[in-house]
Amino acid sequence: MLVCWASIERHIIIFSQSIFQIRWKRIAFHYVPLSIAIFYTPTWCVAVIFIYNYVNDWNFYELLCTTPCFYGNKILANILLLIRVTYRSTRIRHNAERTKNNLIMTIQLLTISALFLVFRLPIAVTGLIQQFFDATFIIDIQFNIFFYLIYLIQLFLSLVCLVSLPELKKTTDMTIIRYWRHRNPISDVADFHVASFMPAINK
Template sequence: MNARLIFTLIKQKNILRDANTTADDVIANNHSTKLFILLPCQVVSVICSLFVGINIIKRPAKFIKPIRNHFIIPLLITSFVQVTTELSMVENYLHIGVVLPSTNSYCLFFNWYTFSLNGINLFVMCWTSIERHIIIFSQSVFQIRWKRIAFHYVPLSIAILYTPTWYVAVIFIYNCVNDWNYYELLCTAPCFYENRILGIVDWLTNTIIPTVLIAVANIFLLIRVIYRSTGIRHNAERTKRNKKMTIQLLAISSLFLVFRLPIAVTGLMQQLFDVTFIIDIQFNIFSYLIYFIQLLLPFVCLISLPELKKTIGKTIRRWIRRNAISDVRTLHVASIMPAMNQ
């Protein structure tokens, strides 16, 4: 994506909007529609996050101890934080129509917070897609302590810390003057995008490359698992476990690909062919689609954790059984009451 072109087009759109009352009405209607969609999804997502989180915390040996599930913890935490805080900031903007408080420091924080949270989940998912090859096909690596630290905990920590550090550098430390528009989401783009090199590096490094790596790593993983399952017949249990881990990863990574590929592909088109007709679609639709990754993530995690599904199933069956016994007792008491009254 041509960062300087985007920055210029945003400013041009703002000037036209300020001079056109009809455009303001259209924008207000769009804001109401987005708020109407996002708000109920937020409530349901928070409930599901709490439900999944409480069940994971209550049974750490099942859900937290296995190394294959470690990536789910930062994903769920980041998702919960973003849905409860950053998405609320976005909904406040959609409701009022202006970023409040309208200050330079808040706009800087808003940009850094949004980019950092999106980046954490993207890079955690990227590394997990690569690491799953090691877990399935070279599991003995993680049985050695220093290798477990070097090839699991260190990359996972880097995936979590990289984007917040990068955006501190380009948003807070990089020397440029921000020209904020408080009537745009995130107060428009931060000024480092005016530097063409920085803009392209950010777009490639923090959007395109990790998204492509997720897709490529998952495709190759699926091919390897299918090939291995057809070649090994003597270890059915291991083959079954590998398929479960692959399905778990594919379910979660597909969520990232479905909602991130549109903005990545259109950005690539703009970079290669310098097209501008999809700029409004990017800012008005694709930029909001990313929030559905965080909104739907708890549900996908719930579905992709077989142990959690079994636990929930047992809880539901126990609850139904308890209610059924209670109903039988009530009916029994009701049936003998007339006899006692005689």
């Protein structure tokens, strides 16, 4: 859900940047949706899994269990964003700074989308082949390897975001540097005052 809202918010950032200059609109269109995206999913999962009582309706004629449809919703917003950027780029006068920012966001979008494709494409392709051609096509590899690839998305998503966001990488580097400087302070030698252990002689 968080990735889905990020795909939608890119439309606002690219085509309506002035919205975030107004405080109440920034809260309404940035902080509130992010908060909902972060807290809604755990709450919904807890309610559905632990509170709601249901009985599984097994369909033994299906080869694989299907996945919820909301897993694929984010791809629609991303494709629409690419089409909209391409269409608007041919009709408006190009601004060097704006074009650069749009290019950076497009690269970030493609990088995150590529991460999902790399780990989900094998199981999708083999699933289609099994549905239409051979029901046992490399089924052992699918169950033993491909089904576990999707769990790697969450592991690599933070790294991909870190690499594709230069500002985040810079902030992270500065935070790490400040942390190590605070943990291992180095003082100048001139700041130390060595006390003499010789007793004072009274005349």
